[in-house]
Amino acid sequence: MKLNMNNFDALTFDVYGTLIDWEPTIISMFHSTAEQHGVELSRDQLLMEFDKARAALQRIRPALLYPDVLRESYRQFCVSYGMPVNDQECEVYANSVMLWPTFEDTRNAMATLQKRYKIGLLSNIDNTSIQFSERKLGIKADVIVTAENVNAYKPDHAHFESAFEAFAAMGIPKERILHVGQSLRADVIPANQLGISCVWIKRPGRSLGSRPEDAQGAKADLELDTMRELALYHVAQQALL
Numbered sequence: 001m002k003l004n005m006n007n008f009d010a011l012t013f014d015v016y017g018t019l020i021d022w023e024p025t026i027i028s029m030f031h032s033t034a035e036q037h038g039v040e041l042s043r044d045q046l047l048m049e050f051d052k053a054r055a056a057l058q059r060i061r062p063a064l065l066y067p068d069v070l071r072e073s074y075r076q077f078c079v080s081y082g083m084p085v086n087d088q089e090c091e092v093y094a095n096s097v098m099l100w101p102t103f104e105d106t107r108n109a110m111a112t113l114q115k116r117y118k119i120g121l122l123s124n125i126d127n128t129s130i131q132f133s134e135r136k137l138g139i140k141a142d143v144i145v146t147a148e149n150v151n152a153y154k155p156d157h158a159h160f161e162s163a164f165e166a167f168a169a170m171g172i173p174k175e176r177i178l179h180v181g182q183s184l185r186a187d188v189i190p191a192n193q194l195g196i197s198c199v200w201i202k203r204p205g206r207s208l209g210s211r212p213e214d215a216q217g218a219k220a221d222l223e224l225d226t227m228r229e230l231a232l233y234h235v236a237q238q239a240l241l
Helices: 023-036 043-057 066-080 087-094 106-114 127-137 158-168 184-194 227-238
Strands: 010-014 118-123 143-146 177-181 197-201 222-224
Touching: 010 158, 023 043, 023 066, 023 087, 043 066, 066 087, 106 118, 106 127, 106 227, 118 127, 118 158, 127 143, 143 158, 158 177, 158 184, 177 184, 184 197, 197 227, 222 227
Parallel strands: 010 118, 010 177, 118 143, 177 197, 197 222
Antiparallel strands: none
């Protein structure tokens, strides 16, 4: 059945990978370090080095703050390839969230969608870093859930359950919430497990969280390439009312 967005009052979004384009900056930074020391790796290899370290660090409990995840990912990358750890460079990595840009379609799409829906941001990030990104999105979110808030990283259900509770206080039940994300592993699969509808924003050319090994059991109610397409899909359905 075609997804009817008129059945929802709130949209929750994954942020990094869906709204904020983080992969190119991460690749560029890892490439910069590798290039200084004559280490030759492809863009995919550089990204996978980050993802391998990130995944292990996000399983640590109590949960690390995201700057610590970035800081330690850099250190592990250096150690893996016999490169010296530069403390100043390490701190640039730790605070790099402020350098990550929005996708070019994000701001317009979010402005369109916020006219109709309450907006939630669900992110594996810390409370300080999310402020940089929220300003770049050009919106004021109604609900923000971070890893720091819930002391866990998606796909842990705590992010979603916290959002459900916050929206319920606004009179919006779980079944009236639509989740939107690029990561099959961290967004679509937990949405499936929790019984809520979801949209997969594929973002062609981006892969974190959506490689074949991440996709087992993932089933989105709607698959689109960009946020612009989601905004247009919403507008088209509104026109039918």
